Amino acid sequence: MLAVNLSELLDGPLPGVEEALDLVAGFDDALVHGLSRLGEDRAAALAALAGALAAGPLGVRAGEAAEKIAAGSVADEHLSVLAGGRAALFGAVHDALLGRLDGALGRARGPWEASPSAASPGADNLLAGCRSWLHELAIAGWRGVDHDLVSAADQTIEALLAVPELRRTAVLLDGLAAELRASSPIATMERLPARRWADLWTRALLLSQPGAPAGAPQPAATVSGRLLILGVDVHEHATAVQIQVHAVLEPAGGGTSRLVRASVAAPKVDTIVGPALWRLLQWHPVLLGALAEHRSLDITDQPLLDSGDLVWHDDRAEAGEPADPFTTARVLLGGALAPAVPPLDRHPVRISEPVLVEGYTATTDGGEVTFDLGGQALAVDVERLPSCGPLTPELVAASTACVGLVRWDGGRWALQPLAVQAMVKRKPVTAHNGDWALGPTDPKVMKAEAKAGDSVAVLRERAGRLLRR
Numbered sequence: 001m002l003a004v005n006l007s008e009l010l011d012g013p014l015p016g017v018e019e020a021l022d023l024v025a026g027f028d029d030a031l032v033h034g035l036s037r038l039g040e041d042r043a044a045a046l047a048a049l050a051g052a053l054a055a056g057p058l059g060v061r062a063g064e065a066a067e068k069i070a071a072g073s074v075a076d077e078h079l080s081v082l083a084g085g086r087a088a089l090f091g092a093v094h095d096a097l098l099g100r101l102d103g104a105l106g107r108a109r110g111p112w113e114a115s116p117s118a119a120s121p122g123a124d125n126l127l128a129g130c131r132s133w134l135h136e137l138a139i140a141g142w143r144g145v146d147h148d149l150v151s152a153a154d155q156t157i158e159a160l161l162a163v164p165e166l167r168r169t170a171v172l173l174d175g176l177a178a179e180l181r182a183s184s185p186i187a188t189m190e191r192l193p194a195r196r197w198a199d200l201w202t203r204a205l206l207l208s209q210p211g212a213p214a215g216a217p218q219p220a221a222t223v224s225g226r227l228l229i230l231g232v233d234v235h236e237h238a239t240a241v242q243i244q245v246h247a248v249l250e251p252a253g254g255g256t257s258r259l260v261r262a263s264v265a266a267p268k269v270d271t272i273v274g275p276a277l278w279r280l281l282q283w284h285p286v287l288l289g290a291l292a293e294h295r296s297l298d299i300t301d302q303p304l305l306d307s308g309d310l311v312w313h314d315d316r317a318e319a320g321e322p323a324d325p326f327t328t329a330r331v332l333l334g335g336a337l338a339p340a341v342p343p344l345d346r347h348p349v350r351i352s353e354p355v356l357v358e359g360y361t362a363t364t365d366g367g368e369v370t371f372d373l374g375g376q377a378l379a380v381d382v383e384r385l386p387s388c389g390p391l392t393p394e395l396v397a398a399s400t401a402c403v404g405l406v407r408w409d410g411g412r413w414a415l416q417p418l419a420v421q422a423m424v425k426r427k428p429v430t431a432h433n434g435d436w437a438l439g440p441t442d443p444k445v446m447k448a449e450a451k452a453g454d455s456v457a458v459l460r461e462r463a464g465r466l467l468r469r
Contacts, residue, residue: 007376008104009413014096020089023049028198034141035074043070053085083205091346112340129156130208145186153177169207176200219303224252227297228328230354231403231418232434234386238270241277246354248332258337262310275440277388284314291434296320308339329356329403351408358401369397379414389433398422
């Protein structure tokens with residue numbers, strides 16, 4: 001039944017989505033070359049973006065900002081308005097896409113109710129420094145960025161990191177600076193990640209506005225109850241790893257079940273890959289045990305953000321009874337209340353909704369896997385399969401049921417598998433991304449791990465030796 005519902009996503013494009021994305025692309029192209037070097041075409045692109053906002057609250061100010069920038073006057077307030085307009089267009093696209101997905105799944109979603117965010121004393125000067133650097137980036141354009149311009153952010157980032165309430169903005173700014181530094185000289189790059197850099201620039205500029213919620217989101221409430229895990233999404237980078245657990249929460253005392261997420265992270269070096277990643281997260285043994293052993297969790301007073309994210313405290317959770325994620329998905333997923341999306345998170349690439357898909361036919365063509373949903377082909381994003389779990393493209397292609405995340409990226413819907421049920425050599429096989437959270441269970445992988453040694457333990461021992469000197 002769910003496969004048939006998902007096929008509704010593939011019926012055709014939503015009206016206005018491509019047009020909105022084209023307007024954003026025009027603005028992003030202006031950022032590539034710099035707002036100080038606007039030609040006729042790029043000035044027209046800014047005017048078109050402002051025109052799309054004419055009927056909204058930013059309308060008059062967006063038109064003035066586009067005119068001023070085209071005339072060579074690039075002020076902070078002009079950039080802020082156009083950044084807000086760009087975010088608003090992406091928000092409209094996000095809402096349209098998520099509305100179609102919720103309609104296809106019959107999924108109810110809670111209303112957005114923002115919790116108050118306390119401003120940090122003395123933050124205005126630091127945020128002004130942040131805006132100043134972002135202003136210089138916009139004027140120079142990505143093609144005009146050099147090491148001196150990137151390094152100009154170092155002092156601001158260091159000052160922001162020293163204020164706990166501003167670390168979210170600091171980390172975002174630091175990440176953008178690091179990507180620009182690693183890509184220099186940008187002028188010689190054949191292709192630029194123009195949308196990604198514009199996304200980071202836009203978010204940083206909006207977070208650095210006076211009165212913006214620059215600090216980390218504050219919990220809206222604490223929750224207790226039974227947490228039934230659906231699957232885990234592994235986010236791996238050269239210097240960090242994060243696992244994001246998708247689950248259904250049955251509140252203590254009754255009430256509507258709700259979809260929640262729980263994330264934990266750890267720093268790493270680029271030599272730690274594969275199953276060794278789980279050892280970086282050993283400070284969360286209860287959560288890792290539940291993933292590996294397919295157990296429910298009894299949680300008590302876990303902080304919950306408005307976004308549906310639990311601020312995870314491992315000492316507030318206890319392992320419960322065995323709980324099969326596929327059973328959880330079949331019984332509870334359809335009726336669980338989905339969380340509202342925070343305003344700054346309303347972006348198409350952030351759509352990541354857990355679903356159960358069954359009754360499909362998997363096909364493989366040139367390494368690409370698709371699920372045939374009654375005549376409609378849904379792309380399967382096997383490139384997102386983590387190296388620290390047992391899922392492989394071959395296993396996904398042999399599957400008959402899948403718990404995964406529906407995403408929208410690159411102009412299309414795709415499914416990211418978190419767990420599959422398959423027939424391998426006429427035997428039923430079930431595999432989950434988190435199966436190796438307490439160590440690999442595949443004999444071949446275990447043998448390779450033993451031969452390679454424990455890289456995490458070696459690095460910790462060497463770091464301890466250096467600290468003792």
